[in-house]
Amino acid sequence: MNEELSYAYAVVRPTPDLAEGPVPGVTGVASGAVRVVGAGALAAAVGSVPRSDFSEAALKVRLEDLDWLERVARAHHGVVEALAARTTVLPLRLATVYVDDDRVRDVLRRGEETFTRMLDRLTGHVEWGVKVYAEVPRAPAAPAADDAGASDPGRAYLRRRRQQREERGTAWSEAAEAVRRIEAEAGEIAVRLARHRPQQGRLAVGTGENVANDAYLVPGERSEEFRDRVRRSTRDLRGVRVEITGPWAPYSFAVLTEEPEAPGEVGGP
CATH class of the missing domain: 3.30.70 (Alpha-Beta Plaits)
Incomplete structure (x- = not known):
């Protein structure tokens, strides 16, 4: 079993400086790097996090730890704000995790109409x-x-x-x-x-x-x-x-x- 999960921060539209691959200078949850995962006209900012902390069972315990929750929230917020300085973002809820990047791409494809409509509403x-x-x-x-x-x-x-x-x-x-x-x-x-x-x-x-x-x-x-x-x-x-x-x-x-x-x-x- 993969020991890491894909933590999704936000949905965006790909731009020249937010193309598929690493996002330089941005650090996310668990001090991890942030990357862009694309699917057609949409993309998501994603990072790898340990399954031991972010599996469904682990989160039920972790989310009761206010100190841990505060650290995660600060890191999550930092990534979203870094993205917002470059483009319109659709922030995702704290601790939105998927088994891998392929599942993230699948969510983007299936939700393209909804995500696009919301990004249009939030632009500017x-x-x-x-x-x-x-x-x-x-x-x-x-x-x-x-x-x-x-x-x-x-x-x-x-x-x-x-x-x-x-x-x-x-x-x-x-x-x-x-x-x-x-x-x-x-x-x-x-x-x-x-x-x-x-x-x-x-x-x-x-x-x-x-x-x-x-x-x-x-x-x-x-x-x-x-x-x-x-x-x-x-x-x-x-x-x-x-x-x-x-x-x-x-x-x-x-x-x-x-x-x-x-x-x-x-x-x-």
Whole structure:
């Protein structure tokens, strides 16, 4: 049995500098080289990965290891972004693996119509991420200075708790207004919107509670206008933090509704 599998990063159209063969200067998952595998008018960026880590059985265990998953995700993202700097890419989901390059070619042939349609839709567009945070105040851990001498500490505590609930409600209300304004303003430029689950725990970065975690598909030449509109639309809101990231390859809009073969599975012979 072959001890290596073919890990597919993205579907592209072949170009002079992305022809069949190695992609110089690009390193992928498991520190492996990246190559282009072609089939007619389409191609895929592929790398070899060890079966011991990427077989269907191994992935069921590996995908529970957040440190390992983060390393794979970073390497996968690095390859896709390197490709996106050269051409339009249709990113594939993390850990899309096949038994060999011939199976990759077979998937490209059978999915040519779907892949081509999606590449046409994404050409000239980039993804921008917009996260909205409500800057919610922390719960009072100790009496405030003006409550320290109060004759009824319990009543003072309840007063502080009530104030915190009011401030929390205000912050969430302002954050909801920020989401509405951003969608209204930026939506005039973006051609598609994808809503993701708000990030919590280890995935959340920075202060505040993540209220919205959205992605916008934007014509590349209007990126600066998009960013300006997002910033302007929320400038006067208090207790709200807006994070704009990008431009990225259009991960959120590369969802195949008619997958030739389920990503994440090892293709059969």
